[in-house]
Amino acid sequence: MMRQKTTSMSAEDCRDPGRGGWSRWLLAALGAVATVGCYSPAAKFELNKIAIHKRELENEATFSQQYQLTPIAKILADQFGTPDEPKLPNVPGIEDFLDLEKLKMAAGPYGSDKDGKQRGLYRQHCVHCHGINGDGAGPTAAFLNPYPRDYRPGKFKFKSTASGLPPTHQDLKRIIEDGAAGTAMPSFKLLSEDEIEALTQYVKYLSLRGEAELYMIEAQFGDLYPAVMKPADKRNEEEQKYVAELSPEEIEEEKAEFLEEVEFFESEENIVDEVIGPIVDKWLDAEEEVTVIEPKPEMDIHESIEKGRELFFSSKTGCAGCHGESALGDGQTAEADFYDDWTRFYYDPSDPSTLEGYLALGALEPRKLRPRNLRQGVFRGGRRPIDIFWRIRNGIDGAKMPAAPPIVTDEEIWHLVDFVRMGLPYDPLSENEPHQPENLRERN
Secondary structure: OOOOOOOOOOHHHHHOHHHOHHHHHHHHHHHHHHHHOOOOOOOOOOOOHHHHHHHHHHHOOOOOHHHHHHHHHHHHHHHHEOOOOEOOOOOOOHHHOOOHHHHHHHOOOOEEOOOOOEEOHHHHHOHHHHOOOOOOOOOOHHHOOOOOOOOOOOOOOOOOEOOOOOOOHHHHHHHHHHOOOOOOOOOOOOOOHHHHHHHHHHHHHHHHHHHHHHHHHHHHHHHOOHHHHOOHHHOOHHHHHHHHOOOHHHHHHHHHHHHHHHHHHHOHHHHHHHHHHHHHHHHHHHOOOEOOOOOOOOOOHHHHHHHHHHHHOOOOOOHHHHHOOOOOOOOOOOOOOOOOHHHHOOOOOOOHHHHHHHHHOOOOOOOOOOOOOHHHOOOOOOOOHHHHHHHHHHOOOOOOOOOOOOOOOHHHHHHHHHHHHHHHHHOHHHOOOOOOOOOOOOOO
């Protein structure tokens, strides 16, 4: 191995500029940079500590580093690579879902590769909010309201598909292009088409990886009970009690079964067939599940707005129950314990005793979910008529906005769209009460 030539300095040289310390130090530093470049540790994905802790609380047992955490990390690295060098999982047809060349444009440190192609787009534009894992907990996340999206559950709010389905590729791309009004998510329209496509692909990649990780933590490796595999001093109270009730023969039998299951779960074929493949299929199927909307019927706009107003305040739709009689987002449900699904994953407002443990692992402080103040005219998912139609028909995944009941027709939804977009800002309920002067002196 080539040894680097260095310039040695005494402590006195460093302390005393008069002895040439600072100049010699600067020359040495510049020489080191010229020789080896600026050193920065390679980025790496971290395991989902929040999901692991949640599963441990549910199981009343801690995960085994050797038999659970290390295998999960290895499987993810084998299938998905690293933040600097992404890989495509060994799933048949994965190329129809992810483009490796585009992933490489988005991955890695910001700059260019040896061929001059752009790299590091995600780290340049997204990581400070969404984090290297796509967990929505980047360095600036805690200061933003709402928090940035956590991609890992595969759940997205603003999309053209029904509740419970992933978004389409175009849904994600549109949010990157247009941003989300009223949030810190900006528009990236100034980027080239290739750059926007690369970021869209990378969001899908982080989401697929996150969903696979969650499944392994919650269902696959998370269903294992490792008490018999741990040294006695590593078992918690519940695990000690459990093992103490087993005979030596039962302990050996459980160990054999445990190792057999770990070996089964570590098989690449089983990982592809049971974990990653079904997730990919779900995303691919969503492309054919866009909610079909009949063209908006011809109608007088004033008549449509009035019909939409009636529907908004009717029990048939229930809109005012959340958004309020004045559409300020102050309906009767506004004071309920509403938290979005990303927060409810780790926070139960009826039992906040576990929250401190989650916060210590990096979870963001819970914030109550508020119904949208519709009088502001700010629509995070887009203000095109079709965007608002999708929000009403499909609901908003992860939030408390439900899909419209089946008895509400498409034509009625168009009336609601017209009222929300064009009628509400000018509705009498949006007007201030006229000021009544006080203490007027009567004049003769």
